[in-house]
Amino acid sequence: MADAAWHFTHAPEPRRLDALSAVLVHFSLQIRRLLRFRVLGVWLFVSAAVVLGGFGLTRLSLSDPGVMVKWFGQFVLRAEGLTALGLATAAIRVDADAGVLGLFLLRPRAPTALPLGRWLAATVLTGALGLLLWLGTVLAVQGTVLLMPSAQLARMAWTTMLAAPAYCAIFLAFSCWFRNAAAVSLGWFTLADLLSPMGSDWLARFSPAHHLNLLVLGAYPSASGLSKMVKDLAQMPQNTVADPLTPWILPIESGWLLALTAVALVLAVVRLRREVPAGTN
Amino acid sequence: MSQPITALPANTQPATSPNGGMPVLRLQRVTRRYGARVALLDASVELRPGLVGLLGPNGAGKTTFLHLAAGLTEPSSGHISWLDDRPRRHAKLDNRIAFVPDGDDLPRRDTALDFVAMLLQSAGLSRAQALARGASTLERLGLQAKLHEPLQGLSRGQRQRVKLAQAFALPADLILLDEPLNALDPIWRLEVAALMREAVQSGACVVLSSHILEEVEALADWLVLLFRGRVVAAGTRKQIQELLSHRATAVRIQCDDPRRLGQALLGVAPVTLLRVEGQELSVQAENLAVLQRSLAQAVLSSGVRVQSVRTAGDDLVGLFQALSQEVR
Numbered sequence: 001m002a003d004a005a006w007h008f009t010h011a012p013e014p015r016r017l018d019a020l021s022a023v024l025v026h027f028s029l030q031i032r033r034l035l036r037f038r039v040l041g042v043w044l045f046v047s048a049a050v051v052l053g054g055f056g057l058t059r060l061s062l063s064d065p066g067v068m069v070k071w072f073g074q075f076v077l078r079a080e081g082l083t084a085l086g087l088a089t090a091a092i093r094v095d096a097d098a099g100v101l102g103l104f105l106l107r108p109r110a111p112t113a114l115p116l117g118r119w120l121a122a123t124v125l126t127g128a129l130g131l132l133l134w135l136g137t138v139l140a141v142q143g144t145v146l147l148m149p150s151a152q153l154a155r156m157a158w159t160t161m162l163a164a165p166a167y168c169a170i171f172l173a174f175s176c177w178f179r180n181a182a183a184v185s186l187g188w189f190t191l192a193d194l195l196s197p198m199g200s201d202w203l204a205r206f207s208p209a210h211h212l213n214l215l216v217l218g219a220y221p222s223a224s225g226l227s228k229m230v231k232d233l234a235q236m237p238q239n240t241v242a243d244p245l246t247p248w249i250l251p252i253e254s255g256w257l258l259a260l261t262a263v264a265l266v267l268a269v270v271r272l273r274r275e276v277p278a279g280t281n
Numbered sequence: 282m283s284q285p286i287t288a289l290p291a292n293t294q295p296a297t298s299p300n301g302g303m304p305v306l307r308l309q310r311v312t313r314r315y316g317a318r319v320a321l322l323d324a325s326v327e328l329r330p331g332l333v334g335l336l337g338p339n340g341a342g343k344t345t346f347l348h349l350a351a352g353l354t355e356p357s358s359g360h361i362s363w364l365d366d367r368p369r370r371h372a373k374l375d376n377r378i379a380f381v382p383d384g385d386d387l388p389r390r391d392t393a394l395d396f397v398a399m400l401l402q403s404a405g406l407s408r409a410q411a412l413a414r415g416a417s418t419l420e421r422l423g424l425q426a427k428l429h430e431p432l433q434g435l436s437r438g439q440r441q442r443v444k445l446a447q448a449f450a451l452p453a454d455l456i457l458l459d460e461p462l463n464a465l466d467p468i469w470r471l472e473v474a475a476l477m478r479e480a481v482q483s484g485a486c487v488v489l490s491s492h493i494l495e496e497v498e499a500l501a502d503w504l505v506l507l508f509r510g511r512v513v514a515a516g517t518r519k520q521i522q523e524l525l526s527h528r529a530t531a532v533r534i535q536c537d538d539p540r541r542l543g544q545a546l547l548g549v550a551p552v553t554l555l556r557v558e559g560q561e562l563s564v565q566a567e568n569l570a571v572l573q574r575s576l577a578q579a580v581l582s583s584g585v586r587v588q589s590v591r592t593a594g595d596d597l598v599g600l601f602q603a604l605s606q607e608v609r
Contacts (some may be wrong), residue, residue: 006421008479009452011414014376014405022403029399038390098386102353103447107403108375114403275354279386 014108022109026117030091034125039090043083047129050079051136058140068146072137072156073216077163078193080130081209084167085185087126091118092175092268093182097279111273115172119265122168130160151245152218158250159215166208166257169264176271179278208260211253218245302330303365305455305486306350311359313345320345322510323359328455328486332477334501335490341507343490344383347457350488351380364454376404379453381444383460383490389433393424396432397447404451418450419443421476423469437464442473449476456480456487462496474500531565532572535588536580545583550575560588 017025034040057071092115095101104114134157141147148156174188175181192207204210271277306328313321321342337343348354349361352369363374387396394415401411419428422442427435432443441464448456458477462470477487477500491497497504504521506514514521531554536542539562543555546564550572554565566572569592580587 006417008449008476008485009483011451012406012410014401014451015407016372016375017405025403025405029402033391033399036390094388098388099382099384100387100444102348102351102382103380103400104403105353106351106378106380107400108372108405110403111370276348 017108017113019109019113022107022113023117023120026104026110026114027120028117030118030121031124033094034087034090034121039087040125043086043129046079046082047133047136050075050133051140054137054140058144058146063145068137068141068148069152069216073213076130076133076137076156077159077209077212077216079133080126080160080163081167081189083129084122084126084164085171085182085189087122088119088168088171089175089181089185091122091172092277096175096277099279101279102276105272105276112269115176115265115268115272119165119168119172119268122172123165126168127161127164130164131157134160155218155245155250156216158254159212162215162254162257163208163212165261166211166264169261169268170208173264173268173271176268176277205256206260208257211256211260214249215253218249302484304329304362305364306488307360307362307366308349309360309362311349311356311361313342313349313354314357319510321349321356321507324512325359326505326512326515328488328503330454330481330484330486331502332481332500333486333488334497334504335488335507336492336494336497336504337490337507338492340509342510343492343507344459345510346505346507347380347459347488347490350455351378351457353380376451377454379448379451379456381448381456381458381461383463385437385440385464387432387440387443389431391432392429393419393432393435393439393443393446394428396443397450400447401450414450415446418446421449422446422472438466438469441465442469445473445476449480452483452485453480454485456485457490458488459490460492461489462491462493470496531563531592532569532576533591534562534564534576535560535590536562536585537588538583538585541583542579542585542587545579545585546575549578549582 053075054068054071057067092101095104105111107114134153137156138153170188171181171185174185178184189209192204193209195204195207195210201210304327306326308324308326311321311324312319324342324346335343335346345354349356352361352363352374355369362368363371364377367373391399394412397415397419398408398411401415402408406414416425416428419425419442422445424439424442424446427439432440435443441461445458445461448458456477461473465473477489480487489497489501498518503517504515505512506521534542537560539557539560543557543562543564546552546562547555550564550566551568552564552566552572554563556563564572564576566575573592576590
């Protein structure tokens with residue numbers, strides 16, 4: 001039955017958490033939660049499928065190096081975005097839907113530290129999967145005519161690392177504000193992805209997909225759009241594809257992504273400081 | 282609609298729980314709206330250490346009250362302060378408020394110990410301390426065999442005990458329990474009641490919300506009654522009954538000759554209704570105190586033998602029904 005030695009007041013004194021330690025506590029707790037096969041397995045499977053797809057693509061009789069750039073933007077970054085959607089949404093909704101998010105938010109500095117710590121955990125894992133995808137891409141193109149210049153590959157790696165915080169922050173903010181965050185996030189993910197191709201460049205600035213694509217391509221689209229640039233890439237001599245880096249594209253687009261990340265995190269913190277998000281159950 | 286019965290005049294002064302110690306929680310004219318819906322209206326209550334029963338039917342505003350009291354939601358208007366008038370998120374409030382939410386969901390994949398330990402770690406304990414204290418608290422609540430089981434595999438009662446374990450694992454000054462006895466069997470209800478008393482003896486204010494009136498009646502030192510988002514009464518049970526004694530009330534008397542007793546009563550009391558059913562006499566009067574005095578006189582003068590006297594509103598059920606009617 002009950003433990004007779006236990007007493008309400010005989011508990012260890014909690015140490016005072018400063019802002020950084022509080023974030024790190026929430027980060028480590030969330031990482032431990034996410035590092036379970038049942039949670040991570042589906043995203044590992046998605047990543048593996050995308051890498052296999054990349055290998056398959058390089059074994060086709062293609063001579064256009066632009067194909068891999070296109071493939072990277074359309075499959076690798078989307079797979080990473082979906083992973084971010086799964087991990088960042090779960091970071092808030094698992095507890096919110098179970099009605100216990102409030103218990104965590106009662107802890108010292110939690111309204112700020114919890115979203116930041118959990119975002120960091122989701123970002124680290126999403127980024128790690130993104131880098132695995134990038135590594136798979138690099139391995140896939142090795143020894144083929146589709147091999148890209150190292151500067152292009154480096155920029156692709158940089159893009160996967162920037163995609164993780166941006167997507168995770170936006171999806172985490174959605175999960176703080178919306179009960180059906182997964183559906184809202186998926187809707188937004190699809191819509192935001194379509195904005196740029198549809199020509200809504202102004203609106204597309206608020207979508208990581210737009211900035212990530214520009215980073216991967218390394219150049220702003222010409223008047224005739226993205227397709228022309230991909231065609232230009234294809235016309236370059238095999239294996240000596242010049243890196244089409246437009247000056248300032250790296251800091252400007254990276255800046256946009258970091259700004260989107262910061263705004264999303266602020267919105268998440270504002271929401272959690274004001275009220276505990278309601279659950280769907 | 283008539284004026285609500287309150288232990289405080291028209292919500293201008295907070296109703297204060299009677300025990301000593303500094304105020305643990307003070308609500309001053311607090312209103313909380315969700316869109317057009319008013320969940321809590323103009324509530325003023327001051328709580329000090331002790332066991333406080335928060336009573337009300339479903340939708341009365343109990344959960345909103347507890348969320349506001351925990352600082353998990355902001356009032357639309359009014360002011361809330363904790364532990365001697367400190368504002369929300371003051372450093373001195375760190376880990377001083379514990380909460381058990383309503384509902385029986387918990388994160389399904391966490392084990393019981395993981396879940397409690399996570400909350401303790403985020404309170405500032407090391408991993409080792411959190412695991413040790415989490416395990417001993419879960420054992421105190423009879424879950425020693427379930428420490429490493431995923432929460433989805435536990436019964437409702439066991440999950441409820443896990444939620445209680447996280448609230449009692451660290452000493453707190455304000456422990457807010459939303460329907461804590463739900464799904465618990467009688468043995469664990471007693472154990473949890475003992476745990477609440479232990480916390481109160483250590484100087485905590487335990488607020489117990491329930492719609493099971495009998496349980497609260499047996500446990501609480503002080504009551505806050507909510508109805509349709511309003512604090513309709515606050516005080517000890519006796520204080521609330523005294524408020525009601527000046528309202529129309531009814532007494533049921535089991536005796537050997539109810540007709541004779543009724544005739545005797547008519548001569549001495551301002552009775553508004555008399556009814557005889559078998560061996561029972563029902564009497565309604567404007568003032569309970571006057572009726573009770575007159576009843577003693579009538580029994581003596583009539584010489585009838587009385588088996589029992591029951592006053593409507595004598596228990597919390599009756600009390601609550603009367604209060605609810607007042608607000609309607």
